[in-house]
Amino acid sequence: MTSEVTNIVVEVLPRFEGYVYPNEATAHPLWGFLIVLYPYITGLVAGAFIMASLVRVFKVKALEPVYRLSLLTALAFLLCATLPLLFHLGHPERCYEIMMTPHLTSPMAIFGFVYAWYLMAVLLLELWFDYRQDLVEWSKTTAGFKGIIYRIFTVGVTDVSPPALALDVKMGRILSVVGIPSAFLLHGYVGFIFGSIKANPWWGNAIMPIIFILSAIVSGIALCVFNYMVLTWIRRHTVEMRCLDTMAMFLFYALLVDAAVEGLDWIHRIYAAEEGFSVMQTMIREKLFYTLNLGQATIGTLVPFLLLGSLQVLRRRVPEIARRRMIFASAAMILIGVLAMRWNVVIGGQLFSKSLRGVMGYKMEFAGVEGWFMGILLLGLPFVILTVLVKLFLSERLPTSGHTPHGSSTT
Amino acid sequence: MNTRFNRRGALARLGGILAGVLALPIARTARAAVQRVFVSSGAARGYDPSKHKWLMCIDVNKCIGCGLCVEACKKENGVPEGPYFRTWIERYIIPKPKPGSGQTRGETLVDCPNGGMHGFPEPPLPRDQIEHSFFVPKLCNLCEHSPCVQVCPVGATFDAPDGAVLIDPNYCIGCGFCIQACPYGCRFLSPVTKTAEKCTLCYHRITRGLKPACAEICPTQARIFGDLLNPVPDDPIQKFYEQNRVQVLKPHLGTAPRVLYAGLDKEVR
Numbered sequence: 279m280t281s282e283v284t285n286i287v288v289e290v291l292p293r294f295e296g297y298v299y300p301n302e303a304t305a306h307p308l309w310g311f312l313i314v315l316y317p318y319i320t321g322l323v324a325g326a327f328i329m330a331s332l333v334r335v336f337k338v339k340a341l342e343p344v345y346r347l348s349l350l351t352a353l354a355f356l357l358c359a360t361l362p363l364l365f366h367l368g369h370p371e372r373c374y375e376i377m378m379t380p381h382l383t384s385p386m387a388i389f390g391f392v393y394a395w396y397l398m399a400v401l402l403l404e405l406w407f408d409y410r411q412d413l414v415e416w417s418k419t420t421a422g423f424k425g426i427i428y429r430i431f432t433v434g435v436t437d438v439s440p441p442a443l444a445l446d447v448k449m450g451r452i453l454s455v456v457g458i459p460s461a462f463l464l465h466g467y468v469g470f471i472f473g474s475i476k477a478n479p480w481w482g483n484a485i486m487p488i489i490f491i492l493s494a495i496v497s498g499i500a501l502c503v504f505n506y507m508v509l510t511w512i513r514r515h516t517v518e519m520r521c522l523d524t525m526a527m528f529l530f531y532a533l534l535v536d537a538a539v540e541g542l543d544w545i546h547r548i549y550a551a552e553e554g555f556s557v558m559q560t561m562i563r564e565k566l567f568y569t570l571n572l573g574q575a576t577i578g579t580l581v582p583f584l585l586l587g588s589l590q591v592l593r594r595r596v597p598e599i600a601r602r603r604m605i606f607a608s609a610a611m612i613l614i615g616v617l618a619m620r621w622n623v624v625i626g627g628q629l630f631s632k633s634l635r636g637v638m639g640y641k642m643e644f645a646g647v648e649g650w651f652m653g654i655l656l657l658g659l660p661f662v663i664l665t666v667l668v669k670l671f672l673s674e675r676l677p678t679s680g681h682t683p684h685g686s687s688t689t
Numbered sequence: 690m691n692t693r694f695n696r697r698g699a700l701a702r703l704g705g706i707l708a709g710v711l712a713l714p715i716a717r718t719a720r721a722a723v724q725r726v727f728v729s730s731g732a733a734r735g736y737d738p739s740k741h742k743w744l745m746c747i748d749v750n751k752c753i754g755c756g757l758c759v760e761a762c763k764k765e766n767g768v769p770e771g772p773y774f775r776t777w778i779e780r781y782i783i784p785k786p787k788p789g790s791g792q793t794r795g796e797t798l799v800d801c802p803n804g805g806m807h808g809f810p811e812p813p814l815p816r817d818q819i820e821h822s823f824f825v826p827k828l829c830n831l832c833e834h835s836p837c838v839q840v841c842p843v844g845a846t847f848d849a850p851d852g853a854v855l856i857d858p859n860y861c862i863g864c865g866f867c868i869q870a871c872p873y874g875c876r877f878l879s880p881v882t883k884t885a886e887k888c889t890l891c892y893h894r895i896t897r898g899l900k901p902a903c904a905e906i907c908p909t910q911a912r913i914f915g916d917l918l919n920p921v922p923d924d925p926i927q928k929f930y931e932q933n934r935v936q937v938l939k940p941h942l943g944t945a946p947r948v949l950y951a952g953l954d955k956e957v958r
Contacts, residue, residue: 296799297779297798297799297800297801299777299801299827299873299874300772300774300777300801300803300804300874301772301773301774301868301874301875301876301877302772302874303772304772304877308865308868308869308878309865309869363864366864366865367862367863367864368861368862368863368864368865368878368882368883368884368885369861369862369863369883369884370862372843372860372861372862372863373862375843375860375862376842376843376862379843379844380842380843380844381841381842381843381844383839383840384839384840384841384842384843384866385840386840386842386864386866387842387843389842471866474840475836475840475869475870476836476872476942476943477836477869477870477871477872477942478869627869628869631874632871632872632873632874633799633874633958634958635799635958
């Protein structure tokens with residue numbers, strides 16, 4: 279327990295307990311913090327997109343105020359999703375080989391294609407169809423650099439006749455419907471990268487993709503709640519409580535399902551107690567004590583579950599300001615908890631030897647590619663991109679065309 | 690009534706199967722030819738991998754833990770200094786059970802100081818408390834169904850037709866997926882080349898008619914190396930099979946290793 283804290287604060291030499299294979303006795307795990315960020319960011323993309331599709335496909339009208347924000351969030355994070363992967367490669371200059379000569383039995387090989395499909399065929403197209411009418415209008419009314427950007431994004435299509443707009447709506451809906459399985463594919467597949475490793479009892483697990491998808495949905499909705507509340511606070515607007523309550527409801531039920539499936543996974547592991555169970559006990563009791571019990575279970579699941587659950591029971595009896603704070607706190611805690619969950623999966627899977635006879639330590643350094651600094655930079659970058667996107671496409675100064683995702687007025 | 694089986698159909702099917710069987714060696718040769726042209730494996734010029742099937746057998750009872758194989762491997766292959774090994778030796782010490790503990794043996798101790806390269810220190814227990822102590826040389830397990838090959842995203846790791854599992858260093862992107870997938874801890878990311886590395890059975894040697902460095906230097910012939918397709922008179926591999934019951938490491942993972950052990954204990958993983 280203590281070693282985990284000291285590892286974060288001061289530099290300590292790598293320590294091993296028991297026997298580890300000599301090739302495993304390195305100071306750092308092979309996949310460090312960057313690979314923790316990779317499923318985290320990808321999960322946020324998938325979750326934010328599913329949040330947006332609640333409006334489009336499932337017609338949850340209360341969520342319309344966050345529809346565009348969630349799509350832009352998904353885009354901002356998707357643009358950064360491959361960066362951690364790229365930086366951790368031994369030969370980043372050869373990364374194109376994954377797409378040029380993919381090895382089709384490798385779960386990692388298909389990522390390039392799933393990513394490209396999701397970015398190009400789903401997210402960008404959906405955003406474009408959704409924004410087309412506005413882009414045409416803004417390109418006419420905005421001057422200067424911004425105007426040029428809007429004109430470029432129209433791609434020369436300036437038809438805003440009713441049939442053209444009807445087509446936009448139709449295409450948007452089709453893309454959303456295609457987008458949901460794509461988002462599941464994008465992140466379920468990330469889960470499969472870990473779930474397919476039979477050599478590692480911490481990872482090799484059939485329901486790993488499902489756990490990844492569910493936690494992705496939870497984290498994506500939490501991120502949308504977080505972004506929405508921060509944006510309204512920055513703009514000194516009032517939060518639409520109907521929207522926020524609905525988001526909190528979806529967040530609660532997503533968390534419920536996620537916690538149930540993850541709990542099931544744990545029950546199975548403990549009950550089956552297969553080879554390597556004792557080393558897993560060491561992990562839970564020592565190596566991952568804080569990130570698992572405190573980060574993932576308490577901060578990431580239990581407390582938000584109680585907060586959001588009490589809101590579901592008490593509903594409107596809780597004063598608005600308390601509701602807002604409880605929902606914001608839950609979202610922030612879930613974001614931390616899911617990051618802790620990714621840490622527990624990625625780093626946890628490398629803190630014990632595949633000989634199942636020993637455990638390794640992990641000291642995360644500050645500088646360096648896998649260090650804190652880089653991690654914070656890569657986590658901050660999507661927010662910077664999102665700020666630019668919000669300035670460009672969700673600005674208060676921009677006139678709205680009265681266009682809603684459904685092409686009809688809200689109720 | 691139209692029967693499903695008629696002579697013409699059956700002949701066509703038979704012909705198809707025959708063509709498939711005939712095409713198989715052609716496909717294998719073609720694959721080998723393609724690999725010869727496009728892959729950097731260090732093989733000798735003119736070496737035909739489809740005419741060999743390499744195998745390594747290890748007699749645990751014969752290993753004395755001298756560490757010469759580890760040193761030879763490091764020197765022969767330029768393996769980087771530090772915790773990087775293409776082959777290593779583990780020492781297992783199984784203590785006698787404590788009297789009255791109701792157990793058959795004590796808690797197993799395993800060590801491998803510096804890969805066993807310079808031998809081993811005195812055991813941490815008095816000799817009269819040790820029930821068994823033995824050395825287990827480890828190397829790439831030459832899996833028939835290699836998990837490392839399966840997961841390589843670019844196909845830089847591949848099964849050579851002769852049974853060796855090789856890595857093309859000019860092609861590997863250094864993602865580390867294969868290292869995670871290897872159940873035996875045989876792979877490492879080289880700090881020098883930033884690519885995955887592992888035992889190649891000394892491919893540059895075996896394709897020139899030599900033995901791997903570890904098998905060559907082993908003073909007790911604990912490592913027996915041979916070619917299943919070209920047995921020699923009084924073949925040591927054949928003899929090994931006749932004299933021992935063999936085991937593989939982690940058989941439950943279904944990797945079907947072709948490094949075979951004689952004299953393993955249940956504690957060896």
